[in-house]
Amino acid sequence: MLQVIQSPSKYIQGPNALKEIGKYGQLLAKSYLVIADDVVMKITGAVIEDSLKQANIQGHFERFGGECSKKEIQRLGDVLKSNHCQGVIGVGGGKALDTAKAIAYYNKVPVLIVPTIASNDAPTSALSVIYTEQGAFEEYLMYPTNPDMVFMDTVIIAKAPVRLFVAGMGDALSTYFEGRACLEARATTMAGGQSTLAAMHLARLCYETLLEEGYKAKLAVEIGVATPAVDRIVEANTYLSGIGFESSGLAGAHAIHNGFTILEECHHMYHGEKVAFGTLSQLVLENAATEEIETVLGFCEQVGLPITLAQIGVQDDDRLQEKIMAVAKASCAEGETIHNMPFKVTPDKVYAAILTANQLGKAWLEQK
The missing domain is CATH 3.40.50.1970 (Rossmann fold)
Known part of the structure; x- marks a missing residue:
């Protein structure tokens, strides 16, 4: 290809x-x-x-x-x-x-x-x-x-609302991890082929820029000013992530986001906010290194992105398992990008990953 x-x-x-x-x-x-x-x-x-x-x-x-x-x-x-x-x-x-x-x-x-x-x-x-x-x-x-x-x-x-700016960082956060999964799977990207060195380097640069500049940029936008950090995050949110997602591919994070759209209680959340939690879930699904997961948890907490189900509106009630299984099944629907992961994905695996991501997020917040 x-x-x-x-x-x-x-x-x-x-x-x-x-x-x-x-x-x-x-x-x-x-x-x-x-x-x-x-x-x-x-x-x-x-x-x-x-x-x-x-x-x-x-x-x-x-x-x-x-x-x-x-x-x-x-x-x-x-x-x-x-x-x-x-x-x-x-x-x-x-x-x-x-x-x-x-x-x-x-x-x-x-x-x-x-x-x-x-x-x-x-x-x-x-x-x-x-x-x-x-x-x-x-x-x-x-x-x-x-x-x-x-x-x-x-x-x-x-001068736009800071929550929208941060949501853009949540969308951009998934770019490198989804592209990495597609590269390993040799999956077809949104551009209609396999990834290139340039696309993957842009995706990686997107992630590194978020970690380096994200918190500084958020603080600047909170008071409505443009700084060099804001410039770099605007580029990461828009250009680096844009080229990255189209030309490196989408995988688990966006599919899990799509799964959460079936829950009415999540409808008040922005796209990038749900993608951020989907990124954490994808990392659990692929058993990423603990250090990498903790880096993502720390970044999300620092800038204000959700890392628990409660933070995206999903309450821990007697229907929680039923709701998360419904999300998992929707995430694995035919044609969903989760099938670009480099291994076979099933609703049971996604269900377990989402609940474990939630536990990781809760534990992270409790230790702070």
């Missing part, structure tokens, strides 16, 4: 990076449809408009309705065509960015992605999650290429 690595054509990051969107955007188009919800438009609209004008680019600004649905994609695509826009700029959270990617794909125009949070690694990826108009998951839409450009303005991101 071939080895494959993929990434955005350009990744631009730093303080006030958004002020340069016209400079870079003019390389691809002379007119853009800009989509964002009302809150994000108030924060970023004037900066984008001024930057586009300075580059002699026309911008048509349109409100994003809030759901990445086929109807909203069609509506905004019609706006793009009626205003003769040659590209799309998506600004905000995951659903706005996914919608922008879809509009660009269906209309064969370039797309510029502008996240205002660093809560996951989706901005760089070649896919969108499509929902119904009521917000229920419908399907994944896979693209032949990644976004043309991704802009990460660290001044804006540093």
